[in-house]
Amino acid sequence: MRERVIINDVGPRDGLQNQPKILSSAEKILLIESLLAAQISHIELGAFVSPKAVPAMAGTDQIVAAFDKDQAEFSVLVPNQKGYDMALAAGSSTMAMVAYATQGMAQKNVHMSREQAADATIAMAAQAKQDGTTLLATIATSFECPFDGMADPGIVADATARFLDLGVDMVVIADTIGAGNPGQVRSLMNRLVRENSADKLACHFHDTRALGMANVYAALESGVRRFDASIGGLGGCPFAPGASGNIATEDTVMMLEQMGFDTGIDLDALMRASDLAVELTGTAPGGRAKAWLKPHLAKQHLNKNDNLK
Ligand code: COA
Numbered sequence: 001m002r003e004r005v006i007i008n009d010v011g012p013r014d015g016l017q018n019q020p021k022i023l024s025s026a027e028k029i030l031l032i033e034s035l036l037a038a039q040i041s042h043i044e045l046g047a048f049v050s051p052k053a054v055p056a057m058a059g060t061d062q063i064v065a066a067f068d069k070d071q072a073e074f075s076v077l078v079p080n081q082k083g084y085d086m087a088l089a090a091g092s093s094t095m096a097m098v099a100y101a102t103q104g105m106a107q108k109n110v111h112m113s114r115e116q117a118a119d120a121t122i123a124m125a126a127q128a129k130q131d132g133t134t135l136l137a138t139i140a141t142s143f144e145c146p147f148d149g150m151a152d153p154g155i156v157a158d159a160t161a162r163f164l165d166l167g168v169d170m171v172v173i174a175d176t177i178g179a180g181n182p183g184q185v186r187s188l189m190n191r192l193v194r195e196n197s198a199d200k201l202a203c204h205f206h207d208t209r210a211l212g213m214a215n216v217y218a219a220l221e222s223g224v225r226r227f228d229a230s231i232g233g234l235g236g237c238p239f240a241p242g243a244s245g246n247i248a249t250e251d252t253v254m255m256l257e258q259m260g261f262d263t264g265i266d267l268d269a270l271m272r273a274s275d276l277a278v279e280l281t282g283t284a285p286g287g288r289a290k291a292w293l294k295p296h297l298a299k300q301h302l303n304k305n306d307n308l309k
């Protein structure tokens with residue numbers, strides 16, 4: 001049996017939060033429906049953040065209300081307690097709280113210190129247990145920060161262990177600006193897998209320096225089996241200068257499937273979702289693989305039809 005790798009598509013959140021064009025709720029719902037049609041099992045639907053800070057994430061409550069919980073594992077990003085409370089009230093059952101490896105990013109993103117954000121994460125983990133919700137903690141700028149420079153792997157390791165000990169369900173190691181290289185990823189993820197458990201860890205990469213797939217490979221070698229990716233390679237953080245698109249779901253799924261892993265994702269339907277992301281935003285780069293993958297899939301179908309004759 002092929003080994004499963006989970007892809008969590010963060011396109012509707014990380015992908016859309018920084019686009020020049022703000023999508024309507026109806027357009028966001030269309031995009032999410034196309035991801036569901038591609039059998040994507042994990043999707044980040046949006047964020048409960050200040051609409052003044054991130055206008056593109058306004059209306060996330062409508063997006064949450066538009067989907068049934070049994071369609072996929074839906075999550076939403078929350079930056080603080082208020083975001084958690086709003087997400088809970090909207091009916092979300094998985095919240096992704098953001099913590100930080102560096103002070104600069106914490107201050108710029110949420111006007112908190114790294115320690116304040118970590119304490120808020122731990123308080124939220126306790127509340128999540130009471131509420132019966134799942135709490136993910138993303139550690140932003142785990143490799144490099146646009147304000148403070150290199151992150152300290154020891155800080156990331158301590159935060160990861162503390163979060164998991166104190167009830168966070170999963171820690172997502174995020175390369176917010178896409179500055180990490182495969183050597184750094186292997187070293188950090190080897191340590192985190194050794195000190196914790198691979199099934200409590202995920203990675204979130206941006207493809208800024210074209211190292212996204214190499215970084216996925218390095219993390220896979222360390223034992224990580226869950227990755228955030230974004231349809232069309234959309235993405236970027238408005239508060240992290242230099243952050244460009246996330247790794248494209250298209251590239252990630254193609255690489256994993258060709259390596260013999262099972263993502264459960266339907267590549268034909270994924271191409272349609274990718275086309276829709278381009279159509280809706282006008283900017284989605286579409287990843288690197290699509291230019292080869294789309295005609296290749298079409299040719300495969302043609303050959304299959306030939307065989308049937
Ligand atoms: N959702 C919606 N509104 C929120 C909120 C949340 N999670 N947290 C705070 N607010 C509102 C407050 O109610 C207040 O509203 P008002 O101006 O109408 O009174 C305002 O935001 C400021 O609140 P305050 O507690 O002073 O927060 P702040 O100014 O220190 O921080 C944040 C504002 C953190 C809410 C805002 O910067 C934010 O939403 N950042 C998110 C960043 C983000 O999404 N980054 C990308 C993903 S990592």
Ligand code: ZN
Nearest residue numbers: 014176204236
């Ligand atoms: Zn990101």
